[in-house]
Amino acid sequence: MTSQHKQAAPAGPLEGVRVIDLSAVLMGPYATQIFGDHGADVIKIESPEGDSTRWIGPGRHPGMGPLFLHLNRNKRSVALDLKSPEGAAAMRRLIEGADVFVHNLRPASIARLGLDYESISMINPRIIWCGVYGYGEDGPYAGRPAYDDLIQGAVGIAALQQQSGASEPRYVPLTIADRMVGLHAAHSVAMALYGRERNGRGCRIDVPMFETMASVVLSDHLYGRTFEPPSGDAGYVRLLSPGRRPYETSDGYICALVYNDGHWQRFLHAIERDDLRVDPRFADLASRTRHIDEVYGFLGQTLRVQSTAHWLALFEQIDVPAVPLNTVESLLDDPHLAAVGFFRQVEHPSEGAMRTFGAPARWVGYDVSKLAPAPRLGEHTESVLRECGFDASALASLLGSGAAAPFLTDAEVSA
Structure with a gap:
């Protein structure tokens, strides 16, 4: 060249x-x-x-x-x-x-x-x-x-x-x-x-x-319209749920993704809701996706009662991904970005x-x-x-x- x-x-x-x-x-x-x-x-x-x-x-x-x-x-x-x-x-x-x-x-x-x-x-x-x-x-x-x-x-x-x-x-x-x-x-x-x-x-x-x-866009949202005849509507329901947003805590917000089966089993056990571990709505990813508004609604109500620091510590302990909610201004002081130069x-x-x-x-x-x-x-x-x-x-x-x-x-x- x-x-x-x-x-x-x-x-x-x-x-x-x-x-x-x-x-x-x-x-x-x-x-x-x-x-x-x-x-x-x-x-x-x-x-x-x-x-x-x-x-x-x-x-x-x-x-x-x-x-x-x-x-x-x-x-x-x-x-x-x-x-x-x-x-x-x-x-x-x-x-x-x-x-x-x-x-x-x-x-x-x-x-x-x-x-x-x-x-x-x-x-x-x-x-x-x-x-x-x-x-x-x-x-x-x-x-x-x-x-x-x-x-x-x-x-x-x-x-x-x-x-x-x-x-x-x-x-x-x-x-x-x-x-x-x-x-x-x-x-x-x-x-x-x-x-x-x-x-x-x-x-x-x-x-x-x-x-x-x-x-x-269509890679996510063609969804049920992928098939002929369609198997459902367009739109990936998890991404479209109004509950998919940072969760309010008692003193701020947290970004958490309780997503796979292991995440849910550990989270529900940690918050002493073992009854939901056998609830069919929470049983697996497919079922949680079908009931995504209820699932996200439950998370929103649950996380609101404790502080951001409480939930961050718990999620780290049970290996569920979570981060604090940054603004553009606070991102400038993010410790990870500082550490990696x-x-x-x-x-x-x-x-x-x-x-x-x-x-x-x-x-x-x-x-x-x-x-x-x-x-x-x-x-x-x-x-x-x-x-x-x-x-x-x-x-x-x-x-x-x-x-x-x-x-x-x-x-x-x-x-």
Whole structure:
């Protein structure tokens, strides 16, 4: 695999892989962040205005918001105007030496830029081309815009929230569709790279949000509609029970999962309810699932009478999984995360001291600890283009025409 960008050994498993990242906002950048975390040389192509997530959230300097900082670490920023002939030509030069091309533009837009798979594969037949967008090209929704909220609604997640007890349909307060689809894109590209090592061929990968998230939702909730004719309704009843929630205790909340037969036998014995150990509703997983609202109702009433500390100690004693209820704020002080070194204090060249976190998977034999700071807009425009063969005159022409944007310091922006 090709790369002109040197990294210190021992390197991540994707060392030597060059990724051209023409994605913005969250879904595509999350996938390419994973590549960068594992050693790939990720070149983030931005318009001269920059990725819109640069301006989301409280920041110390314009264009360096917290979402952008977390999603775009271990990347280099090149600012190009791809609608200009010179910018498009520079992009083609970058693609010549790349292994992977990722974008999240709609198919019509990527074709207008001349960056569709057919055009790119003529430049670089070994390229792994990955398009991440709303809907597959074979259906009536092809080309429609898509965002996390819209996809959550379209695949039933918002309705499931109401079905499980919310007063109205609600989106999950996470960019869950963007993250899940980004993960699918990352593992699809990794498999394509492995395939290319065996057969030498590049390929095209389309990762549609709607179909990807429909498969995630239906894997749980197709349920009785799996069979023809149906054996029951759609919807995994345990997940939809209003009682499936953190349980109130006498002084707070606890998250506990009394789930398998052993859990229930030990729990009922510990609370001196041996009568329920022979109750058919509690007899086995299938029966408890059929009576899930009653089962969860019983747990809710039982746990309310003692403190969180009492139940945590008991559950640990009888080997039933349980944890305290964290908030995002208390998660920052979680003792396990502290012990495993989850959080990292880093110094960003413009933003100063930052709290961040690295790749969660642990590797033996590879170093995935690199945390290069998220780039400032156009920070690497000139250095990357020089690597690709642009001499001083060609580079000056690109910058002078506005086809490429140079990196400007805060002082230069303010001047």
